[in-house]
Amino acid sequence: MSFTLATWNINSVRLREPIVCKLMAEEGPDVLCLQECKSPVDKIPMEAFRELGYHHMIARGQKGYNGVAILSKLPIEEAGSEDFANLGHARHIAGRLENGVTIHNFYVPAGGDKPDREINEKFGQKLDYLTEMRDFFAANKPEKSILVGDLNIAPREDDVWDHKKLLKIVSHTPIEVDHLTQVMQAGDWVDVTRQDIPEGLLYSWWSYRARDWDAADKGRRLDHVWATPDISGAAHSSRVLRDARGWEKPSDHAPVFATFDL
Incomplete structure (x- = not known):
C-alpha cells in the first residue's frame, strides 16, 4: 500500500476552505493533516471536502x-488525543489507518x-x-507511526534564514531545540523530511509581516513529518509546496508532503 500524506497549518479551515479544496483537487494527498483549524468540529466544511473524495x-x-x-x-479510526500540559487546547489528534499505521497530528504552542x-x-x-510529549512517547513507545504537524520549532541551522540572528528568537532558541530533540529521542522518531532532503535551506513558514515574502525569503521550517524507524525507510518524495504560500488569501505556512510505500 502506498499513500501520500500532507501536513498544513491552515490558519482557519473555514476562512481558507477554497485553498484547502485547491490543494485537494490539484495535489490529492491521501491523508491531509491540518492544524490551527480555528473551528468547532461540526463547523468544518466537510461537504466540500467529501465532494473531492475526503x-x-x-x-x-x-x-x-x-x-x-x-x-x-x-478509512481512518480515532486512536486518541492528549491534552499535554493540561492547557485545555485542541492540539493533538491520533488516527489509525486500516494498514495499522498510526498518525499523530500536533499543533505545538507557539510560545x-x-x-x-x-x-x-x-x-x-x-x-x-x-x-509531556517526551514523557508520553517514552512511556508509550510508538511503532508503525507517523508524527506530523506544526511543531513551532525550526531545529537545524539550515531550517531558518539566519541561524545566528534567530538564536534568541522563539522557535529557534537552544532550549526549544533541546526539548524537541528529547521528544524525537523518546520515540526514536526519524525526521522524514530531512531524511529525503538532507542538505540546504528549507522552510515551511514565512511571516505575514514581510511585504514580499518570496523575495525576502526569511523563512523557518516549523512543519514536520516524522516516522518510527520501522517505517521511516518506506518514506520518500518529501517536499514543501512553497507555491501554496502565494495562493489567494494564503496561510503563512506551506504544506509539507511525504509518500510511504508500505
Missing part, C-alpha cells in the same frame, strides 16, 4: 483557536514573543507541552 475525518476543535483535523480518502518562562507564560507552556 470522506473521513477525525478532529478536535475549538471556536476561534487551535484545532487539529485529519482528513482522509482512506509567545519572549523566550523566558519567567516573564512569558506562553513560553513556559510550550516547554511543558514538549516535556
Whole structure:
C-alpha cells in the first residue's frame, strides 16, 4: 500500500476552505493533516471536502483557536488525543489507518514573543507541552507511526534564514531545540523530511509581516513529518509546496508532503 500524506497549518479551515479544496483537487494527498483549524468540529466544511473524495475525518476543535483535523480518502479510526500540559487546547489528534499505521497530528504552542518562562507564560507552556510529549512517547513507545504537524520549532541551522540572528528568537532558541530533540529521542522518531532532503535551506513558514515574502525569503521550517524507524525507510518524495504560500488569501505556512510505500 502506498499513500501520500500532507501536513498544513491552515490558519482557519473555514476562512481558507477554497485553498484547502485547491490543494485537494490539484495535489490529492491521501491523508491531509491540518492544524490551527480555528473551528468547532461540526463547523468544518466537510461537504466540500467529501465532494473531492475526503470522506473521513477525525478532529478536535475549538471556536476561534487551535484545532487539529485529519482528513482522509482512506478509512481512518480515532486512536486518541492528549491534552499535554493540561492547557485545555485542541492540539493533538491520533488516527489509525486500516494498514495499522498510526498518525499523530500536533499543533505545538507557539510560545509567545519572549523566550523566558519567567516573564512569558506562553513560553513556559510550550516547554511543558514538549516535556509531556517526551514523557508520553517514552512511556508509550510508538511503532508503525507517523508524527506530523506544526511543531513551532525550526531545529537545524539550515531550517531558518539566519541561524545566528534567530538564536534568541522563539522557535529557534537552544532550549526549544533541546526539548524537541528529547521528544524525537523518546520515540526514536526519524525526521522524514530531512531524511529525503538532507542538505540546504528549507522552510515551511514565512511571516505575514514581510511585504514580499518570496523575495525576502526569511523563512523557518516549523512543519514536520516524522516516522518510527520501522517505517521511516518506506518514506520518500518529501517536499514543501512553497507555491501554496502565494495562493489567494494564503496561510503563512506551506504544506509539507511525504509518500510511504508500505
